[in-house]
Amino acid sequence: MHFVSRFNLSAALLLALLFAPALAANSQSQGLQQVSETNQLTAADQVFRGDFEQIKQRGKLRIVVPANVGGGRYLPRKGSPVSQQFEIAEAFARFHDLVPELVISESFADMIPLLVEGKGDIVVGNLTVTDSRRKKIAFSIPLDHVREKVLVASDNDTINAVKDLDHKRVMVSPSSTFWEALSWLKQHKYKNINLIERPRGMLDEDELDLLAAGGIDATIRDSNVVEMYSGYRDDFRIAANFSKQRDIAWGVRKDAPALRNALNDYLQLEHSFHDPNAIHTDDFDAIKQRKVLRVLLRNNASSYFLYKGELMGFEYEMARAFAKEHGLRLEVVVPPSHRELLTWLVEGRADLGIGFLNPTASRKALGITFSMPYNQEYQHVVVAKDDPIDSIDGIDARSFHVRRTSAYWEALDRLKQQGHRFSLQAAAENLETEQLIKAVGSGEIDATLADAHILDIELAKGTPVKSAFTIGEERPQAVAIRRQNPQLVDAINDFIRKTVKTEFYNVLYTKYFKSRTSIKRLARGRIESLEDDRLSPWDKLTQKHAETYGFDWRLITAQMYQESRFNPEAESFAGARGLMQLMPRTAKSVGIQDIDDPDSNIKAGVRYLDWLRDRFKEEMPLSEKTWFILASYNAGHGHVSDAQRLARQKGWDHNRWFNHTEKAMLLLSQKNYYQKARYGYVDGNEPVNYVWNIRNRFEAYTTLTRETVARVD
Numbered sequence: 254m255h256f257v258s259r260f261n262l263s264a265a266l267l268l269a270l271l272f273a274p275a276l277a278a279n280s281q282s283q284g285l286q287q288v289s290e291t292n293q294l295t296a297a298d299q300v301f302r303g304d305f306e307q308i309k310q311r312g313k314l315r316i317v318v319p320a321n322v323g324g325g326r327y328l329p330r331k332g333s334p335v336s337q338q339f340e341i342a343e344a345f346a347r348f349h350d351l352v353p354e355l356v357i358s359e360s361f362a363d364m365i366p367l368l369v370e371g372k373g374d375i376v377v378g379n380l381t382v383t384d385s386r387r388k389k390i391a392f393s394i395p396l397d398h399v400r401e402k403v404l405v406a407s408d409n410d411t412i413n414a415v416k417d418l419d420h421k422r423v424m425v426s427p428s429s430t431f432w433e434a435l436s437w438l439k440q441h442k443y444k445n446i447n448l449i450e451r452p453r454g455m456l457d458e459d460e461l462d463l464l465a466a467g468g469i470d471a472t473i474r475d476s477n478v479v480e481m482y483s484g485y486r487d488d489f490r491i492a493a494n495f496s497k498q499r500d501i502a503w504g505v506r507k508d509a510p511a512l513r514n515a516l517n518d519y520l521q522l523e524h525s526f527h528d529p530n531a532i533h534t535d536d537f538d539a540i541k542q543r544k545v546l547r548v549l550l551r552n553n554a555s556s557y558f559l560y561k562g563e564l565m566g567f568e569y570e571m572a573r574a575f576a577k578e579h580g581l582r583l584e585v586v587v588p589p590s591h592r593e594l595l596t597w598l599v600e601g602r603a604d605l606g607i608g609f610l611n612p613t614a615s616r617k618a619l620g621i622t623f624s625m626p627y628n629q630e631y632q633h634v635v636v637a638k639d640d641p642i643d644s645i646d647g648i649d650a651r652s653f654h655v656r657r658t659s660a661y662w663e664a665l666d667r668l669k670q671q672g673h674r675f676s677l678q679a680a681a682e683n684l685e686t687e688q689l690i691k692a693v694g695s696g697e698i699d700a701t702l703a704d705a706h707i708l709d710i711e712l713a714k715g716t717p718v719k720s721a722f723t724i725g726e727e728r729p730q731a732v733a734i735r736r737q738n739p740q741l742v743d744a745i746n747d748f749i750r751k752t753v754k755t756e757f758y759n760v761l762y763t764k765y766f767k768s769r770t771s772i773k774r775l776a777r778g779r780i781e782s783l784e785d786d787r788l789s790p791w792d793k794l795t796q797k798h799a800e801t802y803g804f805d806w807r808l809i810t811a812q813m814y815q816e817s818r819f820n821p822e823a824e825s826f827a828g829a830r831g832l833m834q835l836m837p838r839t840a841k842s843v844g845i846q847d848i849d850d851p852d853s854n855i856k857a858g859v860r861y862l863d864w865l866r867d868r869f870k871e872e873m874p875l876s877e878k879t880w881f882i883l884a885s886y887n888a889g890h891g892h893v894s895d896a897q898r899l900a901r902q903k904g905w906d907h908n909r910w911f912n913h914t915e916k917a918m919l920l921l922s923q924k925n926y927y928q929k930a931r932y933g934y935v936d937g938n939e940p941v942n943y944v945w946n947i948r949n950r951f952e953a954y955t956t957l958t959r960e961t962v963a964r965v966d
Contacts, residue, residue: 302371305511314346317356317364317373317504334379334477334501338396342377342503345519360453362428365389368504374512376504379475381430382803391509392502393516395803395875398867399475401431401496404489406465412492419443421470424460426451431473434496457482464489475501498867500803511958517805518955521876534601537740543912546581547603548572549594552956553685554710554779555765556608557585561778562789562814564953567706567765568607571627574757575748582945587956590682592658595619598733604741606733609704611660622736624745626729627753630705632664633720635693642721645673652676652699654689661686661702664724687711694718704730706766713772788954789819791832791851798856802863807958809859811950812883815943816858821851833858865890873908880910880944884918888940891932895921899930915941 301311308314318335339355346353356373358364364380367373368390381399382392405412412421415438425431427450439446449469451460457478463469465488473495474482482489505513533539533547540546550557550569557566569585576583586603588594598606599620609630610616612623636642642651648668655661657679665677680689680701689701690708694716703711708720732749734742752758764771788810789795795813799806816834817823824830828837831854840848843864845857865882868890873881885893897907899917906913919937920926927934 300371301374302506302508304509305515308374308512309349309351312350313352313354314342314349314375315354315356315373316342316346317358317367317376317378319361319364319378320357320359333481334397334475335377338377338379338503341396341520342375345516348519349515360428361426362453365504368506371506374505374509375516378504379478379501380504381475382500382502383430383433385433386504387801390504391507391513391800392500392504392803393513394520394805395500395502396520397477397501397875398498399477399501400494400498401434401473402476402479402491403471403473403493403495404461404464404479405471405492406467407488407490409470409490409492412471414493415495416443417492418446418471420445420447422447422449423471423473424449424451424463424469425473429473430499431495435473461486461489475499477501502803514807514955514958517807521805521808521879521951521955532601533604534735534737536738537744540604540741541579541581544581545584546572546576546579546605547584547586549586549588549598549603549606549608551591551594551608551685552587554687554776555707557587558779559788559953559957560775562810562819562950564950565775567761568609570761571752572605572607574752575745578748579744583949585949585953587953591656592682595621595658595733598735601735604734604738605745609706609730610733611728612731613660613663615663616733620736621733622742623731623733624742625749626731627749628706628730629727630730631723631727632661632702632725633705633708633723634700635690635703635708635718636700636721637693637696638717638719640719640721644722645724649674652678654678654680654692654698654701656680656682656684658682659686659702660728665702668724690718691716709766710772710776713769714776788957789813791819791855794852794855798859802859804859804862805951805955807954808879808947808951809855809862811947811954812886813855813858814950815947821849821854830854833861835861862886877909880948881914883944883947884910884915884940887943888918888935888937889932892918892921892930892935892940895930895932895935896937899926910944915944 301307301315303311316339318339343353356367358367358378361378364373364376364378365386368376375393376390379397380386380392382395386392403412403415403418411417418435418438423435423446425435425448432448435446435448439448460469460472461482464472471492479491503516505516533543550566550572552558553566555566556568557564559565564585572585573583586597588597591608594606594608594610595616596619597603606621609628610623617623634642634648636651642648645668653665653675655665655677662677662679665675669675669677678698686701686703686707687710689698690703690711692698693701694711700721702724708718711718732745734745765775766772788807791813792806792810795809796806799809813819813832817832819832821832823832823834825834829835830837831848832851833854835848835854835857837848839861840846840854840857843857843860845853845860848854848857862882865885866878868885869878869881881893884896893914896914896918899920900907900914903917905916908914915937918935918941921930921935922937
């Protein structure tokens, strides 16, 4: 049985109706409140097995949760793990402009079947990741880590260890991981455990009442659920730990990899302690204090792209050089389309907007100023290679496709106002000019406009197009900056003056736009689509082992590139070997002997990451824990612990990496600090740069996989 609550309400009203722990905590006198906003699934809604793009087309995300949470379909007195996870899932849906639709499963055992049958899209039910469940569904990266606890009545002093369950009545659900573990114990160790099947539909509260009254001797719950009930009940106690630490994650159908990737993106990058979307509109002095320069760049062949795992692009390298000159770390922000390239800048989501931008009046009207030019180019009319047009006289017979927000649109619109009668069509804002040029070459569209450097790339690659003629004079291209940031404008202008006529600039420009050999080489190595290319030659192995241990495979791939540049025969001076650059003794410590085999090497590296994850306290946000794990992989857990201790002493947050614990790590190369550290000296620059580089590459990989899905659709 199941029913659906349809939500077209605000998030606040939604949570007030269903899972509002904060409201409940402040109004316990209200008792339990039943939700009445429910109705049965219609026949048309019952089965749907599409992946993320199909889900977005439908406009809703069906979230499966168990009915039996803190009193069934009622308002829990203290926030349950499922209610907290639902809030995150709802935020994920809203982030992608989806309506969250709740699918409540009357039985915990029915949740996974509902998902597999296509009656839900994700399961948000405090699911423990197990091998048996992996055979049926896929999982997101973990949201939490828990330990299973044996619960007894508060006055029961006969059970204080797992062995004491022998000859005792233990009630658990037959669909739970607790049942599997207890069945194994009953068969192999404690044969007299009286294992009682929890009645279908029984509420947690009723079972705890039965426990307190002596109707059963024990039950088992996850630690995060125990914490919820301990907030308002004192008639039970924790008698023993029942398991080692386990992962809690969301369930996804195996045939919905794009949905799982999108969930992982959100959990890892959006729903994180370190907010990549923080709003800052202050000037260069504040940027230097934060030590991070945020730059808006679109993913294309001229500005920013992946080449065999490495981040490249003319404007990316220019921005990186500017950041390095001022001791800043570069953070690339990729907007979903060209429209947001400037609106996000105005909003404060980044500090600079770069994209060979022409300083136009309409752009300046947004509140943007521009640097001095770093390039000058003509706009070319691009047509098929065999098109006879060679001057503006033949333009009236043509149909042009360009983005409405581009300078090309303004140039063509001026020609129409001068009396030309060609057709002007708005191309999608997420299309790059290089894609429009390819469309001209394939005959899909008639003509477009392009700057010289973009056309040169396509000509060098052999795209069957030509420049028919140019429009107007050479146009300046500059960096977009918020008008209220004059310090940043001055710094950018100073950099451009010093750089544009140098060998560095000329070599860079030739590499990306003039050398046919270089352009062809970059084109061959550029990763444009996961349909045609892979992030690495090892994607299938990485995906397999990352899923097994609850990591995002793209994060592991980013780390692998950092370690070995995807070379399985790489070996360091210290003896670390293979794709994940493991020392033989480290691999042996996680049960792997042969690290020269790529499969075993990746497995050992991911196992070691999993081992490191367990070294950090549960209170640390999981999104933060990733960066501490990577730092430990590079520098050792001991040095990271020293950095955490020093961060606390300095008044920084020892559970946050960026701008907190990483600052302490840098201090551990100074004598007055490392002399007092338990593990002594460490060159902090290495793990700090290691984590930052992997994070940037990981974000680039996730952006690429998002864009691949969009292109395929």
